Every structure is written in structure tokens, then in C-alpha cells.
Amino acid sequence: MLYNRIHLFRTERGLSRKEVADLIAVNPQTIGFLERGDYRPTVELAIKLANLFGVTVETLFSLEPFPTLAQQLNPKNQASGEAE
Amino acid sequence: MKKDKAGNFVRINLGHRKSKALSGYALVAMHLWFVLKLNLPSAEGLMELIVSLCALTGMIASIIFFVSTYGVLANAPDQMLDEREVGERYRAYFDSFKYLLLMTILGGMIPELMSKALGFELSVGVMKNFMLLMFTTGLVLPGAFLAWRDRPVIAED
Numbered sequence: 001m002l003y004n005r006i007h008l009f010r011t012e013r014g015l016s017r018k019e020v021a022d023l024i025a026v027n028p029q030t031i032g033f034l035e036r037g038d039y040r041p042t043v044e045l046a047i048k049l050a051n052l053f054g055v056t057v058e059t060l061f062s063l064e065p066f067p068t069l070a071q072q073l074n075p076k077n078q079a080s081g082e083a084e
Numbered sequence: 085m086k087k088d089k090a091g092n093f094v095r096i097n098l099g100h101r102k103s104k105a106l107s108g109y110a111l112v113a114m115h116l117w118f119v120l121k122l123n124l125p126s127a128e129g130l131m132e133l134i135v136s137l138c139a140l141t142g143m144i145a146s147i148i149f150f151v152s153t154y155g156v157l158a159n160a161p162d163q164m165l166d167e168r169e170v171g172e173r174y175r176a177y178f179d180s181f182k183y184l185l186l187m188t189i190l191g192g193m194i195p196e197l198m199s200k201a202l203g204f205e206l207s208v209g210v211m212k213n214f215m216l217l218m219f220t221t222g223l224v225l226p227g228a229f230l231a232w233r234d235r236p237v238i239a240e241d
Contacts (some may be wrong), residue, residue, distance in 0.1 A: 027165075030168045
């Protein structure tokens with residue numbers, strides 16, 4: 001499973017799926033597939049997305065689940081989450 | 085499909101559900117025609133009419149589907165598609181290839197068994213019918229896989 005933060009960065013920048021798709025020349029459906037984790041992008045597409053949002057590929061994609069906001073704000077939650 | 089180049093292709097725009105229905109009908113009608121025709125080598129009357137209608141409507145549906153959205157998508161140049169669409173198309177063609185290969189093997193055995201079981205002789209006409217079935221199936225199947233696997237665009241959450 002490849003986890004990503006595309007939805008987070010997209011909504012943060014106020015972009016629709018279609019706008020993101022147009023900017024990187026893909027079908028808007030592909031953005032939906034990526035956000036849901038139903039499609040693993042190639043390195044080329046991953047770099048295009050990272051460049052679009054101005055972040056590194058590692059910030060946008062991860063093999064491990066990204067910590068939730070609650071886990072990030074409260075280290076205790078993160079520790080208990082890891083213990084489980 | 086990438087929108088900037090998609091406009092260059094003349095096609096019949098069909099929605100997702102209509103494409104699924106049309107491709108499903110084309111495949112079922114042509115297979116039904118072949119099987120029924122096999123059992124009725126020299127039939128006349130109502131049954132012959134039904135079998136002929138299956139073939140006629142099945143062929144028309146196959147041709148319409150071939151020049152509609154998913155048929156064009158299955159035959160579009162790679163430059164028109166994004167990487168996910170190209171990947172899905174490869175998968176659709178690979179699955180079609182496996183089906184056609186299986187049908188080619190079975191097509192040589194099943195009519196033989198049926199002819200022995202039902203007591204009729206296989207003719208050149210049966211092989212011609214089989215070739216037509218394989219042709220229309222090959223025409224429709226990759227696009228049909230794409231249509232049935234595609235997910236309609238859902239509203240953004």
C-alpha cells in the first residue's frame with residue numbers, strides 16, 4: 001500500500017481534481033484513483049505532483065501510514081498508537 | 085483521455101452505463117447466436133428468425149460500441165492517454181487475449197463434442213460462424229473490459 005497526502009495538499013491549495021489533473025496533464029479520474037490509493041503512480045507522475053505542490057516526494061507519498069493530526073499534536077497518542 | 089487531444093477523434097459519445105449495456109449485449113448476442121446456430125444447423129421458422137436477429141443486432145451493437153467512447157479508448161494512441169489509462173488498457177488487452185486463446189482451444193473441442201452428442205455433422209459454416217464470433221469478440225472485448233472496470237466520476241468530497 002502506498003499512502004499519500006494528495007487530497008490534503010490539494011484542498012489546502014483550494015484546487016479541484018480537474019485543476020490538478022490539467023496542471024499535470026492527466027485524466028481527473030486518475031487524481032481520484034491516486035487519492036483513494038487505488039493507483040500507484042510512476043516516479044514521473046509522483047515527481048510532477050510533488051513539484052506541483054512544492055514538496056518532496058517523501059512528503060507526498062509514504063509506504064507507512066501518515067500520522068493523524070491528533071498523533072502529531074499529542075505525542076502520547078502517537079506512542080500509544082505505536083504500542084497497538 | 086487527455087482532453088486536448090481527445091477532440092481530434094470522431095466517436096459516438098456513450099455514457100458509462102450505456103457502454104456497459106451495449107458491450108454486454110453485443111457479447112451475449114453473438115455468443116448466443118453461435119451456440120443456437122450450432123444446435124440448429126438447418127432450422128427454419130421462428131427460431132431461425134430469433135437466431136438471425138441475435139446475429140444482426142449483435143454485429144450492429146459491436147460496430148457501434150467499437151466507434152463509441154470505450155471502443156475508441158481501447159484503440160487510441162498512447163499519447164492520448166495518461167499512464168493509468170495506458171496501464172488499464174494493457175490489462176484489458178491481456179485479459180482479452182487470454183479469453184480469445186481459451187475460446188480458440190474450446191472452439192475446436194466443444195462443437196465437436198456437441199455434434200457427437202446431438203448427432204449432427206460439423207460443417208465449414210460452423211467454422212465460419214466461429215471466426216465471425218471471434219472477430220466480433222476481439223472487436224468488443226478490450227473496450228468492454230475498460231467499460232466494466234471503469235468507475236464513473238463521483239462528486240468530490
